[in-house]
Amino acid sequence: MKLRIAPSPTGKLHIGNARTALFNWLYAKANNGTFLVRIDDTDTERSTEEFKNDIIQNFRWLGIDWDEGVDVGGPHGEYKQSLRFERYQEVANQLLSEGLAYEDDGAVRFKVPDNGSIEFKDYVRGDMSFNLSDVEDFVILRSDKSPTYHLASTIDDIDYGITIIARGEDILSSTPKHILIMQALNSDLPDFCHLPLLFGPDGKKLSKRHGDTSVEAFRDKGILQEAMFNYLCLLGWSPGNDLEKFDSELAVEKFDFKDVLPNSAIFDEKKLLWLNGLYIRSTNEEDFEKTAINQIENDLSRTLFTDELNRLTKILPSVQERIETLNDLTPQVLFLLDEPFVVNSEEWDSVNSTEAQSYLENIREKFKDLEEFSLENIELIMRETLKDLDLKTKVGFQATRVAVTGTKISPPLFESIHSLGKEASLARLAETIEKL
């Protein structure tokens, strides 16, 4: 059993193609088959090396690997169609000499019989049948002698011994053409499997008009590999038992093309985000710390100082529970990094009051005298002061929060103050009090 994915390097890896690749990969893994990646770059105008690299790199990021093909090699060379034009031309000439194709304005067209039909079995859609009277003679070689997709792709599938062609449903109606070529070359027919398409929120085929739908764009948004993998699996398939969160091992164990739904699915970013939050929260502490530091350093374009790392270590566990993507991280911890500290004046105004002022002054005095600046002591002081001044929690705490973190929304207050440390906390309180 041999499956393949054949992306065209005419754009970055699109989530639709990533999903198709993923399903192929899952099926190959589940059945001990061979998985092959080739590059379908017959469109020399639009294909680029950068896109090819992006596609390969993002397959890898997703956890998709392959046994044969571009970048890993194999018995068939480089697995790039642009390097095999001679082979395609040879086949076209053969078809020409056999009278199965003819020249038309310098291009070569495959001669489709006027009647008869093409039948094939599709794993997702069942028995398919097309009348040849509905299929036009199609170009296999352009007038510049470069092959079209139909020719090159089909020959590659034959030459590389592909036994199951699983691809997007958009190519379903081209399948008779491919079978015609295979028959003309006396080649065994592979099985077919046309996977449902991914749509945007407007119900149309997912494309650039829905924004940046590349895998890279989601990585840039702070989506975890596990979440993307998991979510993509859920579009058109499910492992059963209402299971929503699972890893690749479970998916490989349960996956089968016959369980893939025939109807298209709308890509719902909200659910991806939810899953991502789930994965972030279920990451163990050390791993999250590594990921977080890496993310923050990236966002800041600098390495972090030891002091900053120490402060972060304290706060990270509570931040971990509060973010949905990695990109939510830096804004939440910025207040304890060596970066310019600014208090949001509008938010300060909304919590400012004479009571709040005296509360800040009070806790500052007490913090100053505090020998052990521990979480427990901070909480003790802040709660006692609240009682002493007979203030509502919100009044004292929110004012403190804005004074120390700069905004009304922050990680838990005691942890924030504790992570910041005594000196900096005192300084910020003083600064705020001064400005009153």
Place this chain on the structure above:
RNA sequence: GGCCCCGUCGUCCAGAGGCCUAGGACGCUGGGUUUUCAACCCAGAAACGCCGGUUCGAAUCCGGUCGGGGCUGCCA
């Protein structure tokens, strides 16, 4: 227009003739918890497109219809 595919809550998925007064999840609404925001817990609104047929019985089978989508390129 022609050919083809598809049709269960807004969205994703479960459902393969009686277990369905249709289940789970995201999102949404309300409530609880609470130092903000999250997380978490509880509750709620929300769907078998429609019409026929088969059957004792249909979301599940068949036909039609309507709706959506894909293809219809010397793009893939």
